[in-house]
Amino acid sequence: MPASKSPVIETRGLRKVFRDFWRRPTVEAVKGLDLTINDGEVFGLLGPNGSGKSTTIKMLLGLLRPTAGTIRVLGSAPDDTHAKACIGYLPEVSHLHTFLTPRETLMYYASLFGLSRAQAVQRTRELLAMVDLEHAADRAVGGFSKGMARRVGLAQALVNAPRLLILDEPTSGLDPIGSREVKDLVCALAKGGVTVLMTSHLLADVEDVCDRVAILDRGVLCAEGKIADLLRQPDAVRFEVEGLDEPDAAAVRAELEARTGRRVRQEYPAMSLERYFLQVVARDGQQRTFAMAPFLGATLSAPETDPTPTSNSLPMT
């Protein structure tokens, strides 16, 4: 088990100013961001377009240089290769090589992690099964639909069985089943000790899987905390009772109103559209979810010759 609650990502006073050709500032995308994400957490980064979410992620990954402030990722600087060995990243657009097949794509990224051929083949097979692309494993990615390409992107992010998984809009382009699967996967990975940082415009997705969230607006951290804490309405209480008929419900409501002297609202909770959709297409969806189950429960199998102390990391330089 990973050490509990040690910070995996830590930023202090993080700023990013984009400049034009003459080095004049054009936009300040991130303004003094202080953020701490602990080991094993599923952390959601929310914000409207242009709020600095992607810029922050790119700084965490060493793709952009911060103008000011410090970043520690897994205890190291963002461009440290040892830290990178333990990170998985899924960008907002998958940016895959269109002339490669999914199998070749995963083999390529596995080689970048220094995996031996046998390890890479095994990992590729597992991941292709996980993202349900075995049937298209030898077709060029260029001919894939957006959702299929997204699955390949997700698989490449997991090729090293990362300790830290950074997902930029992971459910974009996926159908509800795929979206559900990704959310299940995130939960399963979190259970296995993987720290997940994700951004999404779909707030319901974040609400489903994240332990904590931070809301950015125009580069400023506006709110941060556990979802339950942020969303709790302390001045209201809700009861849910199954199988209560209308007369009993009216009686309970009247009793409550009489006792508290306050107005009581009675509702019949509706099923979410996502849940309804999953029920309608249940057969296929369930099969796929079951197919994923072995990988979700145990996370990905670690390579045989894994010398690093953390079970989810791969041997790196």
Added chain:
Amino acid sequence: MFPHDGQSRARGLALKQTAAIARATLVEAIQQPVAFLILLSAVMTTLLVPVFQFHRFGEDGRLARDSGLACMLVFGLVLAAGTAGRTVSGEITCGTAAAALGKPVRRVTFLLAKALGVLAVTMLFWLGVLCATLLAERGSAHFISHIEYTGYVMDVITLVLGVAGVAVALLVAAARHYYGRRRFGVSAFVGVVLSQVLVVLATGFYNRLGQLYPLLGEAACLDSGAGHAHAAGWVFYHPELNLRVIPVALLVLFALAIFAALATALATRLPTGPTLAICAGVLLLGLAGDSLLIGAPFWSVRGLVAGLLPDLQNFWLCDAVARGGRIAWRYVGAAALYALTCCVLFLGAGCLAFRERDLG
């Protein structure tokens, strides 16, 4: 409401669409750094050829002129093919073409507008290099007979003005970019062309020795050995430029138009690299068309190749203006017709290829 109203409105809309797409293509193309670099290289090479000469056989002017025209053809070909590749093939790949064709724009209109845009870029480039060629020929060493000196004299002022014009254009573009946040590429491209045009116009006010006509008039003109132009009278403005180059340059422009059309047609199916390679191949084979044809039966590979490819020798007549020769405007007209035919054929083939192209 007349029955032809709808037709004319549709025609008007197509024209508006063509103009809008062509304009966007032009601006998009000239803001690319590489377009500006190509123009800059062509203009600077042309202007500097008279400066860096190590042998002189009394044909400095001809060498400068031929170099300028060669730059015009070669750099122009790269610019036309590169622009067509990026604007057509690039837009198909990145989905911009699909976005435009999602509007009520016909594919033929789209492609023709793109070709017009590419042609506009090529024409701007051509104008800049033509002016630079005129300046280079005037600036190169000429034999003059003056009261105080007889021998070869370079028109240093003209060359300096040409180069300074480029420098000023760059500075202005930089200033516009800094203060007005205007796109540097566009300002620089247009600025360099404009600077060369202005310097060409300015050369009419002074002679080879730097004496100003408005101040010295005919006397200065005669003293500098340029008495051939005006035997008598007050000379206020006399550009000592070899304007016989213009028909030759026009022929080169026709050749470039053919390449613009060919490249646009090819780019509907091929990426930029192969488009450029094929255009370069057509240039080489087109210039060798005469040699290919000699002795080759029509129904042979050589005969067919020579018959199908545009004969570019028709557009490369630099030698015709040597030693005072000139090209008849009738010939220029016939060449224009030939070029137009080639363009129509290439663009027709391009439209057919584009009609069946998947844009997803």
Added chain:
Amino acid sequence: MPSKLLHRFFAASARRIGGVTVLAVRAALRTRTVAALLVLLAACVLVLPGVVKGDGTPEGELHILLTYTLSFAFGILCLATLWAACALFAAEIDSARIQLSAVKPVRAVEFWVGKWLALLVMNAVALLVVYAGVYAQVHWRMCRDGWEVIERPVSRHVARPLLPTPREEAREIFADLQARDQLPSGYSERTILRVLEQKAHEKYSEIPPGGRQAWRFQLRRPLHIGEVIAARMRFETEYNTRTQVSGICRLSCVETGRAVEVPLDDFTLKEIEFVVDARAFGQIPTEGVRAFELSFMHTSDPKRAAGLLLRFRKDVALLTPGGSFWMNMLRAAAVHWSVLALLAAFGLALSVCFSLPVAAFVATMLLVLTMVGNSVVQVVSEEDAQKWRNRAGVLVSRVVHSATRRALQAKPLAALTNGERIDTDMLRTSLGWNALLFPLLLAAASCAVLRRRELADTE
């Protein structure tokens, strides 16, 4: 265990480099770039020798096959390598694909080396195909046209006369001019020495009718019994006259004291070459002989015949067997490959700095500048170089020349055509500078840029 860790480190690094290389090769193969290139090369190798007309002699045919075909193919490969290299990083950065790779634990240098190796591998294959095609054509022509043994392509060691080096000669002339107070005014000592050294390379000396000239040689590789040695002289005649010239060549072995005299009177090709069997020099020791003397006596009528003009350093040579022709072709291919390796490194260096079109443009312009610069340096006179308007151009040309001198020193095609063995020094120099040292410097610079460069934008 440190050694085990080190081994693991290198193994992982090799896998990463291999991954990058394989990806680049796959990209080239699947985007039809290689197919297009191979078609061009095939056209060059198969069509060009048929189109270009030779003079009908086996030498002329061989010259076209080797010089034209290989030059064209090499030129195509140069441009293709340069532009492909320019695309490798630039296109990946432009399309943001590099973001996925850059977040993996790959060092900048591993990326760079992986891509460079991909270009080297593809160039090696392309060069082998081209050279094999040309070799096959040479063989085919030999069989078809029934070339004589003497006309067939060979590979021979070349020994040049033992003369003072151009630098030594320049210093001698300088000292002489100084002693006679005849040094040109207005030029520095360094400039004068440089000009004198340049002239020493190309200096023509005359052998007038009735005159005699002898040269000493020391073979690098000794001549053994059963081998042959060839003497070769190339020359110009005054005013290119075609009058009858005759002379006697005498080749003597210093170690055995025996000599062979060959009377010659066919000078129409402006080249004399004769072959002597080693046995003609008497009892040759087992370890072979190295020291020779070649002399030429111009026996034509002094009143009618013209003098012979020779550049002693270039035009006089002794040739001894130097392996097979195909091995020499392989060495030429290696020299060409090394130049392509340098171009690949150069293109990659530009690729990390600029976008694809700009990098390709800058690369092409610099290539043209290199070619022009090297030509200017060869033709410009010191007088022209001093003129103010030429100064900037000459300065740029000289800088370009000195920067690229070592890279372009080797002339493999000239050696192949002349039947001269590409010696180990040429090969080592070319490979060392072009495929090792220069790429190392360019790799260091590229990696420094790549590490500092932001690989994402505001999107």
